[in-house]
Amino acid sequence: MxxxxxxxxxxxFGEHFVVYGMPGIxxxxxxxxxxxTKAVKGINIKDERKTAKGYSEKKRLQQIESIERMLKAxxxxxxxxxxxWIGGSLPGFSGLGASAASSVAIAKAIAQELSLQxxxxxxxxxxxxxxxxxxxxxxxxxxxxxxxGGLMWFKKSMASGPDTVEKLHxxxxxxxxxxxxxxxxNTKAMVEGVAERxxxxxxxxxxxxxxxxxxxxxxxxxxxxSDLKKLxxxxxxxxxxxxxxxxxxxxxxxxxxxxxxxxxxxxKLTGGGGGGCMIALTxxxxxxxxxxSAIKSLGFEVLGTKIGVNPY
Ligand code: MEV
Numbered sequence: 001m002x003x004x005x006x007x008x009x010x011x012x013f014g015e016h017f018v019v020y021g022m023p024g025i026x027x028x029x030x031x032x033x034x035x036x037t038k039a040v041k042g043i044n045i046k047d048e049r050k051t052a053k054g055y056s057e058k059k060r061l062q063q064i065e066s067i068e069r070m071l072k073a074x075x076x077x078x079x080x081x082x083x084x085w086i087g088g089s090l091p092g093f094s095g096l097g098a099s100a101a102s103s104v105a106i107a108k109a110i111a112q113e114l115s116l117q118x119x120x121x122x123x124x125x126x127x128x129x130x131x132x133x134x135x136x137x138x139x140x141x142x143x144x145x146x147x148x149g150g151l152m153w154f155k156k157s158m159a160s161g162p163d164t165v166e167k168l169h170x171x172x173x174x175x176x177x178x179x180x181x182x183x184x185x186n187t188k189a190m191v192e193g194v195a196e197r198x199x200x201x202x203x204x205x206x207x208x209x210x211x212x213x214x215x216x217x218x219x220x221x222x223x224x225x226s227d228l229k230k231l232x233x234x235x236x237x238x239x240x241x242x243x244x245x246x247x248x249x250x251x252x253x254x255x256x257x258x259x260x261x262x263x264x265x266x267x268k269l270t271g272g273g274g275g276g277c278m279i280a281l282t283x284x285x286x287x288x289x290x291x292x293s294a295i296k297s298l299g300f301e302v303l304g305t306k307i308g309v310n311p312y
Contacts, residue, residue: 001036002035002037002108002110002111002113003033003109004036004104004105004110004111005033005101005104006103007097007145007146007148008028008029008030008032008097008101009027009028009097009146010096010176010270011025011141011270012026012219012238012307013025013220013238014212014216014238015242015270015271016245016247018139018155019137019138019191019195020198020209021155021156021158022155023153023164023213023220024139024141024154024155024216025151025154025168025219026152027150027308028148028150028151029096029178029305031088031089031090031105032101032102032104032105033088034084034106035084035085036083038113039082039083040081041081044083044084046083047063047086048086049086051091051093052091052093052182052183053182055094058184058186059099059134059184062099062133062134062188063099063102065133066103066130066131069129069132070103070106070126073126073129073130074111074118076110082110084109088105093180093303094180094272094275094276095185095270095271096270096271097145097271099134099187100127100131100134100145103126104123104124104147106130107123107127108123124143124144124147127143127146127147128140130143134187135191137195151167151168151169151307153168153220168220168224168308169308171226173307174228174308175284175285176280176305177259177264177279177288177291177295177304178270178304179259179277179280179295181300183275183276184276185272185274186274187271190273191272193247194246197245208241208244208245212241215234215237218234219235228283229265232264232267232281235265235266235279235281236260236267236268239267242269247272247273247274248269249269252273252275255278255295256278258295258298259278259291259295260280262291263282263290264281264287265281265283267280289304292304
């Protein structure tokens with residue numbers, strides 16, 4: 001049996017804008033594990049992740065396409081039979097990079113089962129190919145976070161060169177709360193929607209993209225100085241930009257407002273939007289617990305974790 005795992009992530013700055021070469025800041029969170037065994041025939045998936053209702057069903061076709069893309073990128077016979085088990089502590093909620101985390105986990109497990117020596121750099125490229133099934137035209141931020149973990153600065157290369165990936169440090173890990181709207185979102189449709197609206201209305205969108213770039217730069221400075229008040233304010237500002245490009249939702253805005261009212265330093269949607277998850281910056285166990293309980297009391301799924309923890 002081959003085993004592998006990949007990190008989930010939260011984006012602190014720059015989702016959607018990263019697709020167009022703006023910088024983004026991402027932190028790895030919990031991970032997805034995979035186990036793979038050769039089978040007589042077919043790709044047989046047993047998905048035991050905790051998920052939002054309907055997640056596995058809605059993602060099923062994209063998941064199959066992603067594995068086909070993965071096998072092609074790995075130059076493995078597409079007719080191979082494989083039993084694939086997926087589990088781990090990262091929940092299958094939209095917005096947390098669950099698809100990229102599972103792609104990295106599965107690619108590593110396949111490599112181990114087939115005795116292929118594949119370095120992480122190549123695993124990352126393979127997961128990028130697989131991610132196209134879920135995101136259409138992905139920036140690469142999710143698979144990069146899923147492969148290496150940690151806290152990082154990511155800038156997609158818009159030419160043929162490599163993406164810019166830099167490790168970031170905080171003085172100490174900081175508590176966050178993740179709230180899930182419970183709505184399964186289609187990242188591909190969200191990315192395509194932004195592309196269409198941007199094309200139709202460059203006068204509105206171009207300045208917003210410039211602002212997103214400045215925000216990420218300021219966010220990096222605040223993060224590296226552990227200026228958490230500033231970091232929270234900038235996250236709030238990032239949420240406003242995401243609202244303007246049309247990717248927030250009623251539930252996301254409601255959870256973001258609720259978290260801020262409970263004292264979160266900042267809150268924003270995270271990932272593709274249109275449902276999925278939001279994050280709140282809640283330094284200290286007390287504040288984290290307060291925001292967590294408030295969201296939970298309304299019947300939403302929550303996850304309390306930290307940014308700046310995992311190695312890279
Ligand atoms: C999804 O986690 C992040 C998006 O920016 C898509 C991508 O960068 O590939 C929405």
